[in-house]
Amino acid sequence: MTKVTMTVNGRSVAGDVEDRTLLVDFLRSNLGLTGTHVGCDTSQCGACVVHVDGRAVKSCTMLAVQASGADVTTIEGIGTPEALHPVQEAFRENHALQCGFCTPGMIMATVDLIKRKGTDLDEATVRHELDGNICRCTGYHNIVKAVLSAAEKMAGAKAAAE
Template sequence: MTTISMTVNGKPVTASVEDRTLLVQFLRETLGLTGTHVGCDTSQCGACLVHVDGVAVKSCTTLAVQADGASVTTIEGLANGDVLHPVQAAFREHHGLQCGFCTPGMIMAAVDMIQRHGAKLDEATIRHELEGNICRCTGYHNIVKAIQAAADQIAGLSQAAE
């Protein structure tokens, strides 16, 4: 067993884990953060996407010990109390989900995408960036619309703050 410490959604956590424990298992089973989903266990679907030190990673192929000392953000850490993150709000407003299984990973991918590209996101870029995230219910059209709307809103908020 290895003792690891990290900050998850702004809160410090410490736990002993087996060296082979995946980050997704640690989040779901040890911390009870079940918003991060296990879809394929092979890093193909993106349902397990979280941010580690601000970078999107697939937690089904990342060991928990690799996140020792890191700051981890899950879907549960995006909202500010009852106030949804702009990407979460855009997914709701633009119907960017159906069954909801892929939604946490899609939203985490979108947040990462917007952080890296800002307002320069167009449909082709969004679709290319989502290639590592699989949705079995939608045709991606509303997901793309939601990401574009969130990027526009976040860019507007950034400009208004300047």
């Protein structure tokens, strides 16, 4: 067992894990942060996407020990039911989720996408960038709409702030 310490959603956490423990298992089992999901075992589906030191990472493909010392943000950390992140709000507004299982990963990937690519997005870019996240319910139509809508709103908010 190895002791890991990290910051998760702004809180310092520590735990003893096997060397082979995946980050996603540490988040789900040790910390009870079950919003991050596991949908496959080959890093394909993206249901487990979290942010590690500000970058989107598939937490099923990173060991907990690799994340020791890092700053991790999960779906529970970007907004609350009372104060949603603009991307969360856009997913709700645009019916971009059905069963909800891929949704946390989709939202975390989208937040990262807007951060990397900016708010001036087009449909082709969004579809290409979301290739690492699989949804079986929505056919992506409304997810793409939600991403574009969130980007637009975030651009507007940014402009208003400036």
